[in-house]
Amino acid sequence: MYCTQITVWDEVNSCPIKDDAHFLLVHEELDAEYAGVPPSDLCEVEPASKMERRMAAWREACDFGEGPATGFGVWGDAGAFSSRDSLYILLWNVITCQSIALRNKRNPFVCFSKRGMCKCPCMGRHTIDDCLRVMGYCWCVLKAGVYPLVRDDGVPFKNSNKVGDSLRAAWGAARRKTLVRGGPVQERADWAWRKSALGMNGWKQEGPNRRVCFKCHASKSGTHPFTDPSRSATWRGTCVETYLFLHLALSTGAFVSAIFEWPGWGKHGCSFMEIDLMHVGCLGIVQYLLGNVLHELFVEMGGTSTNWKETCGHLNMLIKQAARKLDKGPPVNQLTLNMMKSGAKAPKLKAKAAESRHMLAAVCKLLETYLPPKNDYQNTRYNCVKYLALFYEEVADWTPGVSPAKVKDYARRHLELYLELARHYIDDLNFLDTEWVRYRWYPKHHLFSHLVDDDLAFCDNPRDCWCYGDESFLGEMIGVAEAVNAKVVHRSVMTTFRL
Secondary structure, three states: OEEEEEEEEEOOOOEEEEEEEEEOOHHHHHHHHOOOOOHHHHOOOOOOOHHHHHHHHHHHHOOOOOOOOEEEEEEEEEEEOOOOOEEEEEEEEEOOOOOHHHHHOOEEEEEEEHHHOOOOOOOOHHHHHHHHHHHHHHHHHHHHOEOOOEOOOOOEHHHOOOOOHHHHHHHHHOOOEOOOOEEEEEEEOOHHHHHHHHOOOOOOOEOOOOEOOOOOOOEOOOOOEOOOOOOOOHHHHOOOOHHHHHHHHHHHOOOOOHHHHOOOHHHHOHHHEOOOHHHHHHHHHHHHHHHHHHHHHHHHOOOOOOOOHHHHHHHHHHHHHHHHHOOOOOOOOOOOHHHHOOOOOOOOOOOOHHHHHHHHHHHHHHHHHOOOOOOHHHHHHHHHHHHHHHHHHHHHOOOOOOHHHHHHHHHHHHHHHHHHHHHHHHHOOHHHHOOOOOOOOOHHHHHHHHHHHHHOOOOOOHHHHOOHHHHHHHHHHHHHHOOOOHHHHHHHHHHHHHO
C-alpha cells in the first residue's frame, strides 16, 4: 500500500492536522488485479455510443495523443458501520470493456471513518479533497503510461523512507510501463455526495438564481421552471458547462473540488458526472409515485389512520397475487401505513431500491388485473404507473438502437401524466384540507428528464452505470470495518481487503 498524508481531525486539540493515510494506487492495482487480462480488452467501446464520444472528448481535452485508452469510473459514498461512525470510501472500475465481469469489478482506492474527517467549516471537504488529489496523481501516471519517479507530494521515491517507496523508485528508474493508458471519464454518486463532497449545486433553491439542479439553471421560480419536462422547456438551453461553472466558482470564491484538477476534467468534468438511475429512479420517482398510488388505493378501500391494519393487509395480499402473476416473489413481506405515508409528510414508499423497482411492476399488474380503472382519473393514474413500469422493462431487456427511443418515450409520457395527476389534485382543492400535497413534483423528477434526454443521447443503457454494484461493494467493506479496530479503520479495512 501507498502511504501519504491527508488532512484529518485532531480530536484532542480540536483542529485539523496532516496524518498518514493508506491507498491502493490505481496503476499498481491494475498490474496486480488485471495482470491476466489482455490490455486490448480494457479499451473496448461500442461504436457510435456515448462512451465513444466521451472518450474522444477526454482524449482531446487532456492532449492524450495516439494509442488506445482505457476509461475508468469512480464512485464515492459512505455507510454506517457502527452507531457512532460511518465508513467513507472511494473506489474505481474499468468501464471501457465488453466483459460484464470486468465492468462490475470494484476496486477500493481509500477508505476512512467519518469521525476522522476534518471538522472545520469545510465539513469534511479538506479530507476528501486530499484523497481526490492522490487519485488525480494516479490518473496523471496512467495518462503518461509510465511509473513515476516522484510521490504525489513531489518527494522523489529514492529519497523517501515510506513503506514500498524503495521498490517504486526502482520501477520509476526502470521506466516501467503501466498495464494500460487512460483516465477517468465517469463519476457515479448520489446527489447528496456531490453536494457535500464536490460542492455541486443542491436541490434546495441555492444561489442567486435559486437553482435546484447541478446540471442546469432550472429553479422553482423564475424563467426556467423545473416543473416543465417538455421538449421546449427553457432550462434545456441552460445546461452547465464546466468552464463556466469553474469561472463562476473562482470569481465568487466558492469551493472548487480537486476532482476538476484531474486530466480532462477542467474542460468536461460536469458532463462526466453521471446521473444514477438507482438514486433518481428506484429511490426517487418510483417511491414518490408508489407512495401516492398505494395511499390512494388504501383510502379508496376504506382505510383510515386509526384503522389501517386490515386494509393494508388486504392491499398487500393483492400485491402478492399480482407479483405471482409475473412469476416473481412478493416485493415486501409486510405493508404498513407508515411505509406509504409518514405523518404529515407527502406520500413516499419506504423500501429498498430493488424492492421499489419490483413493487412498481406488481402495482402495475394489480391496477390492470384486480383494481382496473373506473374513471378518467384512475385511468390516468394507471397509465402513469404503466409507462414507468415499461421504462424499467425496457432497461432490463435492452436492445441497442431500439431501446433508447422507447425509454425516452415512456419516460416523457410518465412525467406528463404525473403532472396531470398533480394538477387534478390541486384543481380539486383537496390539498387545502391537509398539510401536504399529493403527487408533488420533486427535483429528482427534473433529473430524470436529464437522464433520459441527455445521458441517453445515443445507445447507452443507464443500467450499465447505476450504483447497485457500488453500494453492494460498500456493504462488503462495512462488514470488514465492523470487525477491525475502529481507531485505525482506514488502514485495517484496506489491509484486510488486500489480503
